[in-house]
Amino acid sequence: MPVEILNYQKKSLPLAWLRRKLEEALALLHIPDKEANFVFVDDETITHYNQFYLGRPYPTNVISFSQREGPFAGVQPRLLGDVLISVDTALREAELYGIPKRHYLLLLAVHGLLHLLGHEHERGRYAAKLMLDKEYAVMAQLLGEKARKTLNFLLRREYMPAKLAVNVDHVATVREARKVHYPDPVHAAVLAELGGAHGIVVHLREDRRHIQDRDVRLLREIVKTKLILEMAATEEMIKFAKEVRPDQVTLVPERRQEITTEGGLKVKGRTAKVREVVEELKEVGLKVSIFIDPDPQQLKAAAKTGADVVELHTGHYAEASGPEEMDLEFARLEEAARVAKDLGFEVHAGHGLHYHNISPVAAIPEIEEFSIGHAIVARAIMVGMKEAVREMLCLIERAR
Numbered sequence: 335m336p337v338e339i340l341n342y343q344k345k346s347l348p349l350a351w352l353r354r355k356l357e358e359a360l361a362l363l364h365i366p367d368k369e370a371n372f373v374f375v376d377d378e379t380i381t382h383y384n385q386f387y388l389g390r391p392y393p394t395n396v397i398s399f400s401q402r403e404g405p406f407a408g409v410q411p412r413l414l415g416d417v418l419i420s421v422d423t424a425l426r427e428a429e430l431y432g433i434p435k436r437h438y439l440l441l442l443a444v445h446g447l448l449h450l451l452g453h454e455h456e457r458g459r460y461a462a463k464l465m466l467d468k469e470y471a472v473m474a475q476l477l478g479e480k481a482r483k484t485l486n487f488l489l490r491r492e493y494m495p496a497k498l499a500v501n502v503d504h505v506a507t508v509r510e511a512r513k514v515h516y517p518d519p520v521h522a523a524v525l526a527e528l529g530g531a532h533g534i535v536v537h538l539r540e541d542r543r544h545i546q547d548r549d550v551r552l553l554r555e556i557v558k559t560k561l562i563l564e565m566a567a568t569e570e571m572i573k574f575a576k577e578v579r580p581d582q583v584t585l586v587p588e589r590r591q592e593i594t595t596e597g598g599l600k601v602k603g604r605t606a607k608v609r610e611v612v613e614e615l616k617e618v619g620l621k622v623s624i625f626i627d628p629d630p631q632q633l634k635a636a637a638k639t640g641a642d643v644v645e646l647h648t649g650h651y652a653e654a655s656g657p658e659e660m661d662l663e664f665a666r667l668e669e670a671a672r673v674a675k676d677l678g679f680e681v682h683a684g685h686g687l688h689y690h691n692i693s694p695v696a697a698i699p700e701i702e703e704f705s706i707g708h709a710i711v712a713r714a715i716m717v718g719m720k721e722a723v724r725e726m727l728c729l730i731e732r733a734r
């Protein structure tokens with residue numbers, strides 16, 4: 335039998351349907367004479383395999399074990415290998431993405447099968463694209479147009495994890511508490527980059543409570559990844575940005591009395607004004623982002639400003655007072671990310687994100703980059719900047 339299904343877990347599964355679809359998949363891939371085993375397990379079992387073979391001590395959705403390489407290669411020439419699927423994780427993710435459970439289980443099985451055939455999305459962006467294209471083609475044939483929602487999910491999906499831009503404002507907060515010259519946010523930025531940060535963020539506030547002009551100028555010289563300047567859309571700041579030329583400007587609202595940025599920029603009703611600022615910055619070649627609440631109305635207004643990026647405000651999600659409110663805010667973020675991507679924006683997110691709340695949002699496929707500051711700087715005091723960045727990156731990378 336070309337498809338062998340082994341069920342080592344307790345939840346009920348559409349096993350006959352899966353077998354039939356997977357046999358069709360082998361035929362579509364022109365390998366009807368090959369064999370593959372699909373093993374359904376729970377989170378505990380897959381964690382054991384993930385730790386033992388890949389050194390990752392947590393559950394995952396699917397792992398493939400090829401029989402075409404390693405010590406047993408060639409023993410059973412028809413057998414491609416084993417695809418291990420955690421039903422616990424699969425059902426959780428299906429719910430999170432709003433996809434029918436059987437479709438998602440089939441998707442994971444096809445994904446695992448493609449790995450057995452040598453596809454590897456972790457090899458790089460192009461390899462990921464080839465694998466995704468193949469996955470889409472197979473799933474479209476197996477499920478047909480009726481499964482548009484599942485197919486759209488695949489179209490939107492990116493295997494590459496989101497990037498992490500580290501905000502070093504609060505290193506400067508510690509310095510300014512004593513008005514001395516240490517700790518230096520410039521040093522912290524170098525260490526954050528060594529820890530794997532994809533960008534460095536600073537917010538030069540009107541009151542200069544933490545980051546100073548000198549910091550931004552030095553960072554412009556030193557940062558090797560990209561420098562993102564958060565700022566209010568004032569004349570003074572626009573002039574400064576045009577002179578220092580960061581890689582990206584993020585426009586944020588600013589109030590003198592606030593402890594930190596409180597909400598997204600209100601674009602609706604002020605589109606022309608915001609567009610003017612965006613145009614002025616873009617004219618000198620700066621990439622412009624707008625920090626915005628996860629609200630489709632604001633997003634639609636932002637689409638008229640010419641901004642390249644929107645950064646979705648995750649503060650309401652992060653500060654939710656209980657699981658119900660958190661679910662609600664998460665759903666708003668998910669929907670906003672989808673709308674923003676459809677409107678053609680590069681989608682970023684940030685504010686209030688922490689080690690304990692990053693994972694669900696890092697799984698939202700449209701979000702390409704996170705901007706995180708306070709949580710990382712706070713942890714860096716205890717474990718060092720490089721380690722604090724690495725730990726956050728590990729959570730982000732593991733989420734997809």
Ligand code: PXP
Binds near residue numbers: 684
């Ligand atoms: N994104 C924006 C637009 C911000 O204003 C801030 C705070 O400066 C952040 C992200 C980072 O927020 P946090 O320090 O809570 O991680």
